[in-house]
Amino acid sequence: MASHGPWATIAALNGSERPDGLTARVLRVLAAAAAEHGVHMDVVPLAEYDVTPCGRCGDCNVRPLPCAVDDDVPALVDRLVRADGVLYAAPVHGFGLAGTMQNFVERAGVGHLRFERPLANKVAGVVVTGRRYSHDRVYGQLVDNVLLNRMILAGSGFPAFVHDQFAPDEDHEGMAAARGLIDRMIDMLRVLLLPHGGREDTARILSLPRNERAGLLPLAG
Incomplete structure (x- = not known):
């Protein structure tokens, strides 16, 4: 399947300010895992784009049209709309969501997504470093954004939390959860996008065995 090009795309938002921090390294491992299934992961490093924080205009609660601020947010939203799935990946900063991702979810959500909810029914996942x-x-904050946009949240057992005391391939439990999340997202994409044999085949796809303990083996990255 992969030799004929990807059959699906997951847009992965990297909400870290660091271009090669833990979040980026985790996404490289997950992109390789997705490629094994013939799925392309379009990694979007938000720090490299112009995402203006919400300002003082205050018209977003009455404005019937998308935000008029001229920056990269409309193009970034379009990448999410064109993808089949969306992965939110962000680090913890100051005991909360990193500012880069915070700015994007505010601007995209209030300024663009709420008018028609164009991400509805896309498969979504969340990774936190x-x-x-x-x-x-x-x-919890990112999951709330997923649900607000009426997306289909994929679970992998344990939440995909990866700790930065380790390289990605050393936090075996965190990376097993993250890899399981990608597998689950791709299973859901198979059900939604590919021809299959009805209810029984759908049940087979979604009940593929996932041994969480086996996932603790080191991952190649």
């Missing part, structure tokens, strides 16, 4: 603290707070 950081030290030992507050992963769950950031995870």
Whole structure:
């Protein structure tokens, strides 16, 4: 399948300010995992784009049209709309969501996505990186954004939290959860996008065995 080009695309938002930090390294591993299934991961490093923070205009609650600020947000939103799935990946900063991702979800959500909810029914996942603290707070905020946009949230068992005391291939449990998330997203994409044999085949795809303990083996990256 992969030799004929990708059959699906996952847009992966890297919400870290660091161009080669842990979040970027994790996404490289996950992009390679997706490629094994013939799926292209379009990694979007938000720090490399012009994402203006929400300003003082305050007209977003009454404005019937998308935000008029001239920056890269409309083009970034278009990349998400054109993708089949969306992966939100961000680090914990100051016990909360990193500012780069925070600026994007505010501008994209209030300024562009809420008018027609163009991400509805896309498969979504969330990966959080950081030290030992507050992963769950950031995870909850991003999950709320996924659900607000009426996307289909894929679960992998344990939430995909990766700790930065380790290289990605050393935090075996965190990376096993992240890799399981990608597998689950791709299973859902198969059901939604590819021809299959009805209810029984759908049940087979979505119940493929996933041994979480086996996933603790080191991952090649």
